[in-house]
Amino acid sequence: MILIAGAGPTGLTLAIDLARRGVPHRLVDPGHPSGSRGKGLQPRTLEVLDDLGVIDAVGAAGAPYPPLRAYAGTDVVWEGRMHEPVPPTPAVPYPNVLMVPQWRTERILRDRLAALGGRVDTAGLASFTQDDDGVTAVLTDGTTVRAAYLVGCDGGRSTVRKTLGVPFLGETRDEERMLIGDVQTPDLDRDHWHMWADLETRTPGVGLCPLPGTSDFQFTAPLAPGDDPDLTLATYQRHLAAGSGRDDIRLTGLGWASVYRVNIRMAERFRTGRVLLAGDAAHVHSPAGGQGLNTGVQDAYNLGWKLAAVLSGASPSLLDTYEEERLPVAAGVLGISTALYQKAAEGQADAYKRGEETQQLLLAYPDSPLSSGPSGGTRAPNAPLADGTTLFDAFRGPHFALLAFNTPAPACGPSVRTVQITANPEAEAAYDITGPTLVLVRPDGYRAHTGDPASTTTYLTRLNLR
CATH class of the missing domain: 3.50.50.60 (FAD/NAD(P)-binding domain)
Structure with a gap:
């Protein structure tokens, strides 16, 4: 257990x-x-x-x-995006x-x-x-x-x-603390992340980010040294007014509330x-x-x-x-x-x-003792298969996956699912395959081994997967 x-x-x-x-x-x-x-x-x-x-x-x-919208008081002085959206691809369906x-x-x-x-x-x-x-x-x-x-x-x-x-x-930066919480207000649109900042120094100030599927905004505001606030709605309202210079934004509810210290x-x-x-x-x-x-x-x-x-x-x-x-x-x-x-x-x-x-898509384990062959330890990308499914469909579950590109797969134990891939240029390109090759994908979606039947059989035996 x-x-x-x-x-x-x-x-x-x-x-x-x-x-x-x-x-x-x-x-x-x-x-x-x-x-x-x-x-x-x-x-x-x-x-x-x-x-x-x-x-x-x-x-x-x-x-x-949502896009960021920065204000000086009531005036919008800048807009931009933290992340530029990109379309999904077969290899990266959630970009x-x-x-x-x-x-x-x-x-x-x-x-x-x-x-x-x-x-x-x-x-x-x-x-x-x-x-x-x-x-x-x-x-x-x-x-x-x-x-x-x-x-x-x-x-x-x-x-x-x-x-x-x-x-x-x-380190813990006690001098860098932030008032944070989930608040409600009817006075801001929910299409932008609203922010007020020191425009000369570009130092972040009060922020209100709409949270999808809720009526809440995530509230953030820097705290001055020595400020140990009570976590009440009045405290959040006071910091909003001080940080924005505005008194026309009413906070009408407070849920989760906390003081965050940079750790x-x-x-x-x-x-x-x-x-x-x-x-x-x-x-x-x-x-x-x-x-x-x-x-x-x-x-x-x-x-x-x-x-x-x-x-x-x-x-x-x-x-x-x-x-x-x-x-x-x-x-x-x-x-x-x-x-x-x-x-x-x-x-x-x-x-x-x-x-x-x-995005953490480039994280890899190239130096791991479990990584073998070309691209060992790198993320296993998605790709379409001939039957209309995808490699991610084949990976889904607690098993290893053995991708057999244009070659028969060796016998494996029950914890390995074999995927035969023949004449599939898109999948071959995603895995940089140029000839008959076997790729073993770990249960957590990383390439464990790439090689020919002999080396793959040796690797499977080493991990007790035969």
């Missing part, structure tokens, strides 16, 4: 992945308001959500990011970031978990110990749980990480014995670039199939590849979000722009 502490997007993703594999697990969380918080779902995360069976629900709940309030993403994931027979237990993790055979945890309701592994998905203040004594390296930190390691860290428990980001939630979801997506394989008899050393793959990715993504935040803090003219570096 796997014990998962924390039912945010990371913990829910991991629980869904384990549930669809039939892996016993327990997901515990005492409950916490998430509000709109991490509202941007990047293209690579949308591909993960497609595989998990929730892309339609997410698409219905979300919308493209644009989607705005979905985090609470809606979590609700969709909870519903999917429930459909798979899972649930969230409303208890927290109080303490745990581990030995060579497993983890013994005590929950806040007094229950004792015995698990083969514990995964800490319990946020930046992680009980799991603190109990392990894993250093959380980086830029990463755990020194992601695994200690039978305990692993994922999501904000392993790395916390500035909000710039919308990387935090997305990186956590993909931590879980990387880890789920490996935990399942180890419980089914694979070598426990497979779990070492979780840290080997995800720690460098988290460090790189942390650098991207920090650089974007710094550009905004410095008032650089293009600080609002977001490019392919934030």
Whole structure:
């Protein structure tokens, strides 16, 4: 059994992945308001959500990011887009970031978990110990749980990480705080992200972003040093008036409310014995670039199939590849979000722009011991197949996929789905195939191995996939 502490997007993703594999697990969380918080779902995360069976629900709940509109008082002084929309292609069916309030993403994931027979237990993790055979945890309701592994998905203040004594390296910028919350107003249109800023320094000020599928706006405003506000509607109204110079925008409701401090930190390691860290428990980001939630979801997506394989008899050393793959990715993504935040803090003219570096489609594991052959460890793109389906259709589910380009496939075990591809120029171009070739795609959508039948058979044998 796997014990998962924390039912945010990371913990829910991991629980869904384990549930669809039939892996016993327990997901515990005492409950916490998430509000709109991490509202941007990047293209690579949308591909993960497609595989998990929730892309339609997410698409219905979300919308493209609205254009930015900057004001000086009541005057519109600038308009622009954070993301330039691009059309989908066969290889990249979800090329644009989607705005979905985090609470809606979590609700969709909870519903999917429930459909798979899972649930969230409303208890927290109080303490745990581990030995060579497993983890013994005590929950806040007094229950004792015995698990083969514990995964800490319990946020930046992680009980799991603190109990392990894993250093959380980086910085907390207490002088850079932000009032944030979900508010309502009838006095602004919902077609723009409304912002007021210091035009001379280009320093961000008050912002009101309409949240799709709701009547809410996400409110943000910088806080002065020493300002420790009460989280009341009157406080938000006061900061809006001070930051915009306007008294004609009425706030009529306040839901989730918080003070955000800029944290830029990463755990020194992601695994200690039978305990692993994922999501904000392993790395916390500035909000710039919308990387935090997305990186956590993909931590879980990387880890789920490996935990399942180890419980089914694979070598426990497979779990070492979780840290080997995800720690460098988290460090790189942390650098991207920090650089974007710094550009905004410095008032650089293009600080609002977001490019392919934030989409997470280019993330790869080329140095992983699981990566073999040309393009090993890179994302496996989509492509149309002759029967009218796509490769993403073939990938969807908990299995490996063996793509046999213009050559017979070797015999494989039940955890591998073989896809025969003959005379398909579009698929061959997507995978840079020039002759008879076999490509093994991991359950998390990355290329594990590319080669001929002999080398592929050797690789399949190595991973016990025959």
